[in-house]
Amino acid sequence: MKKDISTEEKIKQAASKVFVKKGLAGARMQEIADEAGINKAMLHYYYRSKDKLFHSIFMEVVKEFTPKIIGVLNADLPLQKKIERYVEEYIGMLKNDPAIPLFIFNEMKNNPKEFIEKVGIVESGVLDKLNDQLIEEKRVGNIRFISVHEFMINLVSLCVFPFLAKPMFQGIFNASDDEFYKFMEMRKKSIPVFMMAAIS
Amino acid sequence: MKKDISTEEKIKQAASKVFVKKGLAGARMQEIADEAGINKAMLHYYYRSKDKLFHSIFMEVVKEFTPKIIGVLNADLPLQKKIERYVEEYIGMLKNDPAIPLFIFNEMKNNPKEFIEKVGIVESGVLDKLNDQLIEEKRVGNIRFISVHEFMINLVSLCVFPFLAKPMFQGIFNASDDEFYKFMEMRKKSIPVFMMAAIS
DNA sequence: ATAATATTTAACCAAATGGTTGAACTTTAT
DNA sequence: ATAAAGTTCAACCATTTGGTTAAATATTAT
Structure with missing residues (x-):
C-alpha cells in the first residue's frame, strides 16, 4: 500500500x-x-470504535467540503460572475468526488443534530452579503425579486442534483461515465445562463 | 398492530x-x-431472504413512484400548464413521502443494473412528446432553445433536491418541519415561474 | 545501553444477525 | 370427520462483526 x-x-x-x-x-x-x-x-x-471513526471522518469530509462552496458567495463580484464562478467551482469539485453529496445527505438524515451543532453555526450570516446583492440588483432593475433562500436552493439544486441522481440519469439516458461528465461540463455554462434568465 | x-x-x-x-x-x-x-x-x-425482501420492496416503491412522475409529461397540455401540474404533483407526492428520493438514489448507486433493467426500458421514448413540444414552442418563439435532457433535469432538480437536502436545509436555516413544508408549498408556485422565465 | 513508552499483530471473545427447524395450530379439501 | 396443506411460533444455529488482549516489535528518553 x-x-x-x-x-x-x-x-x-x-x-x-x-x-x-x-x-x-x-x-x-x-x-x-x-x-x-x-x-x-x-x-x-x-x-x-467504529462510531468514533465514522464521526471523525464525516466531520473531516464536511469540513473540507463546505468552505469551498460558501467561499465564493462572499466574494466581491457582480452577480453574474459570482454565479458563473460558483457553478464552475462546485461542479468541478463534484467531478472529483461525485459520491460526497449522497454520503453527506444520507448520513445527515440519520443524525441531524451533530451536523447542525458543528457546522450550522458557522453558516449563519454567510448569506448576508449575497442577500444585499440581490436586493441591490433588484433595486436598479437588473433582476426581479427573489429571496436568498430561494436563489440559493435553486442554484445548489441545479449543480448538485445530477450527481445524486447520476445512476438514474445514466440508466434512463443510457449514458456512460464520460457522457455524464461531458453533460455536467456543459452545465457549467448552461446553469448560469438558466439562472440569470430565470431571475431577470 | x-x-x-x-x-x-x-x-x-x-x-x-x-x-x-x-x-x-x-x-x-x-x-x-x-x-x-x-x-x-x-x-x-x-x-x-433479506436481499429478496429488499429487492421486492424496492421494486414496489419504484414502480409506485415513477409512473406518477412521468404521467404528466405525456399529457396534452400547454407547456406552462404542464410544468405547473408536474411541480404541483411531484412536490405534493414528496410531502407525503419525503424520504423516498434518498432511498431510491442511495440504493440505486449500490446496484445500478437491476434498476436500469427493470425500469430503464420503460422510460425510453417517454420524453418524445415533451421534446416535440419544446421544439414547437421554440419555433413559434415562445421559448429559447433548451434540450429535453436539460429541461427535465432542471425541473426535477428544483422539485426534488430540497427533500434530499432537507436536514441540511433545516439546519442551516434553522427551520422546523412545518416551515420546511410551507417553503415547499410556496415552491409549487415559484418553480414554474422560475422555469418559464429561465427558458423564455 | 537500557528502561520506558508507543505501535503492531495474531488470536480471541461476546453480541448481533440472517437464517433454519420442528412442532403446534388453522384452514381447506375430500 | 379427517386428512392434507398452509401458516405461525419459540427455540436454535452458524456466521459475521465490532471489539479486546497479551505478547512481540519498534521507538524514544535517560
Whole structure:
C-alpha cells in the first residue's frame, strides 16, 4: 500500500473511501483495515470504535467540503460572475468526488443534530452579503425579486442534483461515465445562463 | 398492530417503512418483524431472504413512484400548464413521502443494473412528446432553445433536491418541519415561474 | 545501553444477525 | 370427520462483526 505515510493517515484515507462508498451501516471495519493495509486492531487503537471513526471522518469530509462552496458567495463580484464562478467551482469539485453529496445527505438524515451543532453555526450570516446583492440588483432593475433562500436552493439544486441522481440519469439516458461528465461540463455554462434568465 | 390485513401485507408495509428509513444495510430483520407485529420466521417464509425482501420492496416503491412522475409529461397540455401540474404533483407526492428520493438514489448507486433493467426500458421514448413540444414552442418563439435532457433535469432538480437536502436545509436555516413544508408549498408556485422565465 | 513508552499483530471473545427447524395450530379439501 | 396443506411460533444455529488482549516489535528518553 502507501508506505511513506503514517498509519493514522492510512486509516483516514481508507475509512473515508469505504464510508463514502458504503455508508456507516454498510461499511466493515475489516474492509477499512484491508484497504489501509493494516491490522484491524489499529483502527480501535487510534479511534476506539467504529462510531468514533465514522464521526471523525464525516466531520473531516464536511469540513473540507463546505468552505469551498460558501467561499465564493462572499466574494466581491457582480452577480453574474459570482454565479458563473460558483457553478464552475462546485461542479468541478463534484467531478472529483461525485459520491460526497449522497454520503453527506444520507448520513445527515440519520443524525441531524451533530451536523447542525458543528457546522450550522458557522453558516449563519454567510448569506448576508449575497442577500444585499440581490436586493441591490433588484433595486436598479437588473433582476426581479427573489429571496436568498430561494436563489440559493435553486442554484445548489441545479449543480448538485445530477450527481445524486447520476445512476438514474445514466440508466434512463443510457449514458456512460464520460457522457455524464461531458453533460455536467456543459452545465457549467448552461446553469448560469438558466439562472440569470430565470431571475431577470 | 393492524389486525384485518394479511401477514404478507403487514410485512410489506413494515419492510417498506424500515428499509426506507434505514436502507438495506441498516435495516434489521427483527426490527421489520417487530414493526409488523409478527414472528421473524414469517419474513423468510414469505420472502426467503433479506436481499429478496429488499429487492421486492424496492421494486414496489419504484414502480409506485415513477409512473406518477412521468404521467404528466405525456399529457396534452400547454407547456406552462404542464410544468405547473408536474411541480404541483411531484412536490405534493414528496410531502407525503419525503424520504423516498434518498432511498431510491442511495440504493440505486449500490446496484445500478437491476434498476436500469427493470425500469430503464420503460422510460425510453417517454420524453418524445415533451421534446416535440419544446421544439414547437421554440419555433413559434415562445421559448429559447433548451434540450429535453436539460429541461427535465432542471425541473426535477428544483422539485426534488430540497427533500434530499432537507436536514441540511433545516439546519442551516434553522427551520422546523412545518416551515420546511410551507417553503415547499410556496415552491409549487415559484418553480414554474422560475422555469418559464429561465427558458423564455 | 537500557528502561520506558508507543505501535503492531495474531488470536480471541461476546453480541448481533440472517437464517433454519420442528412442532403446534388453522384452514381447506375430500 | 379427517386428512392434507398452509401458516405461525419459540427455540436454535452458524456466521459475521465490532471489539479486546497479551505478547512481540519498534521507538524514544535517560
